[in-house]
Amino acid sequence: MSLLTNKQSKKIWDSVLGKLELRIPRPSFNTWLKETKGVSFDSDLFFVSVPDAFTASYLEERMLGILENEISDILKKEVKLNFIVDGQKHNPKENTPIEESVPLNPTPVVSVKKDSGLNPKYTFKNFIVGDSNELAYKGAQAVSQKIGVAFNPLLLYSGVGLGKTHLLHAIGNSAQKRGHNCFYTTCEEFTNKYISAIQNGSTETFRDFYRSVDILLLDDIQFLIGKEQTQEGFFHTFNSLYMKNSQIVIASDRPISSLKVLEPRIVSRFSGGLVADIQVPKLETRIAILKSKARNTDYTIPNEVIEYIANNIKSNIRELEGSLNRILAWFQFKDEDISLDSVKLILKDPISSISPQIISDIDVVSAVSKHFGVSQDQLRSKSRQKMTVLSRQVAMYLLREETDLSLSAIGKLLGGRDHSTVLHGHEKVSNLLENDINFKSTLLSIKDSLSIEN
Template sequence: MTMNPETAWKATLGELELQMTKATFNTWLKGTHLLSYKDQTYVIGVRNAYAKDWLENRLLDTILRTLAAIVRERVNIQFEVKDAVENNDFSPAPAHLNGKNNETQTPAPPAKTRAMGTSPLNNLTRRYTFSTYVVGASNRLAHAAALSVSENPGETYNPLFVYGGVGLGKTHLLQAIGNKCQQAGYSVCYISSETFTNDLIQSIRNKQMAQFRERYRTVDVLIIDDVQFIAGKESTQEELFHTFNELYSNGKQVVISSDRPPKAMATLEERLQSRFEWGLMADIQLPDVETRKAILQAKAEQMGVYIPEEAVDYISQHIQRSIRELEGAFNKVMAYAQLADGRIDMEMVKMALADQVRQPEKLSVDRVLDTVCSYYNVSREDLISPTRGKAIAFPRQMGMYLARTETKASLPQIGMKLGNRDHSTVLYGYKKINELIETDASIRREAMEIKANLYESGSYPASNRY
């Protein structure tokens, strides 16, 4: 007897709930339902375009495999955004785990407790808005989640934990949330973790803890930047733990940023680590070249200046470590342009960035291979050896790729440095890494980090990849 499609989908959700973490299931699948079924194709309603994109790109294979196993036939799945207003049973906020007993609790919708702009510690910069934030492959998840939080604070992705390296735009994104929420009439407190700690110390000294707690526990949206600095500070962690609980239990939004995920903070209390992971964790990676170009073009538009396309290409190709460094390079070019009566040409751009731009002709294959070895914590002997295990083969191929792109050495010359390997082997390694960089964000990030290290003094910390 063929299973009813509606029943099949409900059974699939039940099975997926067992397979996935509660946070994943509640965020992406809870509340979805069957819209239609025809010719073995299940059309599933989801609450927004972001959820649709996530399901299609991250969870589709798992869902298809589970559904096919239940109905015992090959199936297709399509996701469609269904207006939550038309479907009252289709707008649940993600439930979150209770840290003590793993029961779910649904926060109450936040009330707008204060008039706009009266929060005591918002410290928001008006220019940091979503309209001035350039979105690319490296930050798309974080941007979409931040936008969703700003539209429905306390109802989705609570807390929102954004992490990534220095100068990649975390502060811009957090302040964009704060500005949008404040414009909507919510009271917002935006602070750095250092400010939170200093305020706590001062309040203890002055015996004003009641006022301290009033400041942080009565806002609609609490945004804490660079939370990694509270690691190891017991009193700060204790106070933040209780502040978090108070806000969360009242359905208020908490947004946090860090330069690393919670589990990587060795001296962060486990109970705080657990709470930071309750909602959605979104990382921001190094921007790819297209995103860097878009950032430069947006910057020029904001300043009302014209910068030639070839200059944009040059800057974006050579300045790669962070958005902060990219904007610094742009500002330096603009400063030089003012001295040249506003004229921007390639000679002037190269002159302005001479101390920042790498010079590939000065690099040797040996330096490239030594840098790769340092990054992956392997030896030159490992790279030269006939070993084919992934722990050695991958760094070897990365060395081939970077030696090809960052030096003027020929394929045979690179092969000679790697144990007299044939030029066809080097070409294969180059193409393999090139393909991975196009499809795998983590590999792209590694390649960019190694490149950045090639042109600066000092050693780069070894990667944990292998």
């Protein structure tokens, strides 16, 4: 058959998926097949795009037969599948074997191209270093150069949009250039794959895949909170990698003190390496970040404009970059130079939105619940579990500091407690803030999520 167009190949594969969706349990279909796409077909080889290398490995080992049978049935001839990780280039002509050299009864072979999950745009070179992130930056550079030796594991933590994910990718991209096998994933993706592997009896494939890497870069480790079975799988993966001197790098939106709801043995492993936090960048760093971004544009941005943005947007790097992008987009449609007066008008709404605002009791309780992984019902319950008590006291502190509620009203909101209990909780948190730097970071992180100025 002649080479099909991408559109034709996609349509054929969609037909395969349509048939299989009726036969395969929905969780399995959604996990392994839903994101696959037909790419091209030539000389009995049908190319299928998959989201990552683990999916490719799973389909090769567990579902190859049924997939090839279905597509062969649709095309009315024997067809072999070739999985291509999404985003990697392929040339069907180059992958097609010479017709004379193909045996009469070929063994099904699937070409799996490992996908690192890395984004090449995030490097050490374009990471702006300042007092707020210097330790994290130096630690990241060290582990990329001496994997499994310098700091193992490396745990990076910060609030949203401060650069921890950038550093994860920078580590992987740097180490990959030295020939190391790196893999980046989020903890949510790790969890979903692990659960699916258990359901489908493919835990060995899962284990072998994750334990084969030189560097595992795992984002949002706090997602493991409350997921005991996945914690078990992660612990064994961690140990296996650690014992063979592979590097583990983990990112979290909270410090170790707030991860104690994880299994103690996991937290203990984290404490054995380097723990580095990334704080909100200071003014000088914010200006440097904006100037770095501005250099990569076709516009001349006056220093007074850069300084105005940096002085007014303080919460995180993501909002800084978003404001700069908004300015550039606006001036693309205007035949005029960038001026401070124009920029003030353009950014009026975003800056107003991050100005001091009224924080509701619902916002506070929700933020505390989300941060500690403790449900709102637990906060209001009579539970005396250590993490629940601490979470409840933090809620009491923030409700008293950031809202107009009385002590009695706060107590009523948190399960009908009296005002003396609320006062005790407030004092407890105040003492922790004075004596525990990690706890202070925890509270700052929650405040960041509420857009409270620190």
